[in-house]
Amino acid sequence: MSTMASLKTPTLKNPSLSLTSKSRLPSAFSATSLNNLRFSRSQPQRRVLIITASAASFSNKPTVLVAEKLGEAGLTLLKQFANVDCSYNLSPEELCTKISLCDALIVRSGTKVNREVFESSGGRLKVVGRAGVGIDNVDLAAATEHGCLVVNAPTANTVAAAEHGIALLAAMARNVAQADASVKAEKWQRNKYVGVSLVGKTLAILGFGKVGSEVARRAKGLGMHVIAHDPYAPADRARAIGVELVSFEEAIATADFISLHMPLTPATSKMLNDETFARMKKGVRIVNVARGGVIDEEALVRALDAGIVAQAALDVFTEEPPQQDSKLVQHERVTVTPHLGASTIEAQEGVAIEIAEAVVGALKGELAATAVNAPMVPAEVLTELKPYVELAEKLGRLAVQLVAGGSGVQNVKVSYASSRAPDDLDTRLLRAMITKGIIEPITSVFVNLVNADYTAKQRGLRITEERILLDGLSENPLESIQVQIANVESKFASAISETGEIKVEGRVKDGIPHLTKVGSFGVDVSLEGSIILCRQVDQPGMIGKVGSILGEENVNVNFMSVGRIAPRKQAVMAIGVDEQPSKESLKRIGDVPAIEEFVFLKL
Numbered sequence: 001m002s003t004m005a006s007l008k009t010p011t012l013k014n015p016s017l018s019l020t021s022k023s024r025l026p027s028a029f030s031a032t033s034l035n036n037l038r039f040s041r042s043q044p045q046r047r048v049l050i051i052t053a054s055a056a057s058f059s060n061k062p063t064v065l066v067a068e069k070l071g072e073a074g075l076t077l078l079k080q081f082a083n084v085d086c087s088y089n090l091s092p093e094e095l096c097t098k099i100s101l102c103d104a105l106i107v108r109s110g111t112k113v114n115r116e117v118f119e120s121s122g123g124r125l126k127v128v129g130r131a132g133v134g135i136d137n138v139d140l141a142a143a144t145e146h147g148c149l150v151v152n153a154p155t156a157n158t159v160a161a162a163e164h165g166i167a168l169l170a171a172m173a174r175n176v177a178q179a180d181a182s183v184k185a186e187k188w189q190r191n192k193y194v195g196v197s198l199v200g201k202t203l204a205i206l207g208f209g210k211v212g213s214e215v216a217r218r219a220k221g222l223g224m225h226v227i228a229h230d231p232y233a234p235a236d237r238a239r240a241i242g243v244e245l246v247s248f249e250e251a252i253a254t255a256d257f258i259s260l261h262m263p264l265t266p267a268t269s270k271m272l273n274d275e276t277f278a279r280m281k282k283g284v285r286i287v288n289v290a291r292g293g294v295i296d297e298e299a300l301v302r303a304l305d306a307g308i309v310a311q312a313a314l315d316v317f318t319e320e321p322p323q324q325d326s327k328l329v330q331h332e333r334v335t336v337t338p339h340l341g342a343s344t345i346e347a348q349e350g351v352a353i354e355i356a357e358a359v360v361g362a363l364k365g366e367l368a369a370t371a372v373n374a375p376m377v378p379a380e381v382l383t384e385l386k387p388y389v390e391l392a393e394k395l396g397r398l399a400v401q402l403v404a405g406g407s408g409v410q411n412v413k414v415s416y417a418s419s420r421a422p423d424d425l426d427t428r429l430l431r432a433m434i435t436k437g438i439i440e441p442i443t444s445v446f447v448n449l450v451n452a453d454y455t456a457k458q459r460g461l462r463i464t465e466e467r468i469l470l471d472g473l474s475e476n477p478l479e480s481i482q483v484q485i486a487n488v489e490s491k492f493a494s495a496i497s498e499t500g501e502i503k504v505e506g507r508v509k510d511g512i513p514h515l516t517k518v519g520s521f522g523v524d525v526s527l528e529g530s531i532i533l534c535r536q537v538d539q540p541g542m543i544g545k546v547g548s549i550l551g552e553e554n555v556n557v558n559f560m561s562v563g564r565i566a567p568r569k570q571a572v573m574a575i576g577v578d579e580q581p582s583k584e585s586l587k588r589i590g591d592v593p594a595i596e597e598f599v600f601l602k603l
């Protein structure tokens, strides 16, 4: 590595590096990333960047494909921001054809959003909104690989699902559906439909999350003894509603009724099977408003026929709709509904609003609070981290532009100096933005919070993080962020630190990100436009000379700062500019005799 490479280094070979990468993006919204700060302030340079990137499409509204019925309130919200295409009952082929014209897709449980959908989108699809909880119909791995955010609506249908669970429980215990069909068939079978009581019976809730705990609360009101199994549920939440958390074994062995409320995952798939049915209390009754796949349906038929399971009430099925001749559906002791758990007027309005807000927010570039395949960061933390998110991306962007052509970037070290305890500072967001800043200027890949780690890994980029714990208490989550790129040469030799890495450091001042160190030189320039870094022999009049070259071309200088080793020795001058200087002006700056090297960096 040469630490004194190329005195009088020429200007950046391709000063429009980051523009070029953006202009390859298929949609204007790709350019917004998950960080909308660049649109929020009046920063001429950045506005130019976006407009140049995709002038035509930026003026257009994004297109949202709503592939399943969504409440009116949600549609109204969407229409204020986007072109909304409500196309229900699309075949998989039709969905794949349409998707390349869409920036967002909203589905419920009836649409399979598989890998083909993401591949067919040609990179345009930026958000999939699941208007409900379960995301087992969305291929999350494929979404993440394609940088597509998946958001859901996790809370608005909780009560509806819990109420349906209770409805099924009571209807099953008293044979309501069977008796209803019998009366309508002009029979009057009072002895046949004698039921069982709920009071005093043990109900085991499997999956003590949002729905499970609401079912528990209601079942307690019915006088049931409620136990629950959930490996991840906090015991105090269970205790608070008088529910005992027990092992899976104890739950299934002691329950008179079992109600399922876990997500469908590889771990929960066919959790109830021949083996587990065999360990249940004879005559157990089962309710499933979670997902059909958590039960081995053929095993359930066997358990019903063997009398192990007395009755089942099912809202969900492995295949939806199930086959007409399904033994399970047709079984006399099975009550079925067509996936109605979330289907109340109230829940559907709530879900529609929840998902519309999440999708619009994501399209605007805001960080989603209900992201499924990206870190979920609480809103208050997001607000606090916002300027640091911008700082992180810009430091990454600056650091990579300092790398000399031909040196592959592989090892990046990020140091966060903070007085917060490590648990109090979530750096995933910052790491993702540094990754974005590093990768985007040198590739055509679009990086966001969703695919940052995946993209870094794909490209062999290793990002290690270090926490520097500062003494004392500070209101700021972070004091500074430092980005170092190891084992590379720099086109601006002064950016190489004493230890041989390219080093840039920054901090947030009054809500604005600042560059505070380049190599071993302290500087102070706000990261708001682009930057010219010059190394010079420290002497009076330098700021004036460079300033007047830029002034002649009407390039507005927003900040200048000089960091020197010692008076009249070497110094690094950082100049923040609002407009991009012409090549001629940059050359004239390079020709100033005292300037030993310089570089122009786009933010």
Ligand SMILES: NC(=O)C1=CN([C@@H]2O[C@H](COP(=O)(O)OP(=O)(O)OC[C@H]3O[C@@H](n4cnc5c(N)ncnc54)[C@H](O)[C@@H]3O)[C@@H](O)[C@H]2O)C=CC1
Pocket: 133, 134, 135, 154, 157, 158, 161, 206, 207, 208, 209, 210, 211, 212, 229, 230, 231, 232, 233, 261, 262, 263, 264, 267, 268, 289, 290, 291, 315, 316, 339, 340, 341, 342, 343
């Ligand atoms: N039928 C319908 O229309 C509706 C169905 N649902 C389904 O209900 C289920 C629960 O939804 P929410 O309560 O909102 O989700 P949630 O995420 O709040 O709760 C799920 C709970 O399951 C637990 N869990 C995970 N693995 C488990 C395992 N191996 N054993 C036991 N528990 C386990 C989790 O720790 C979590 O506490 C989901 O599958 C969802 O898709 C939700 C709404 C409507």
Ligand SMILES: O=C(O)C(=O)COP(=O)(O)O
Pocket: 108, 109, 110, 131, 132, 133, 134, 135, 157, 339, 340, 341, 342, 343
């Ligand atoms: O939210 C869920 O997980 C549900 O199962 C509800 O599904 P739906 O939106 O009614 O197709």
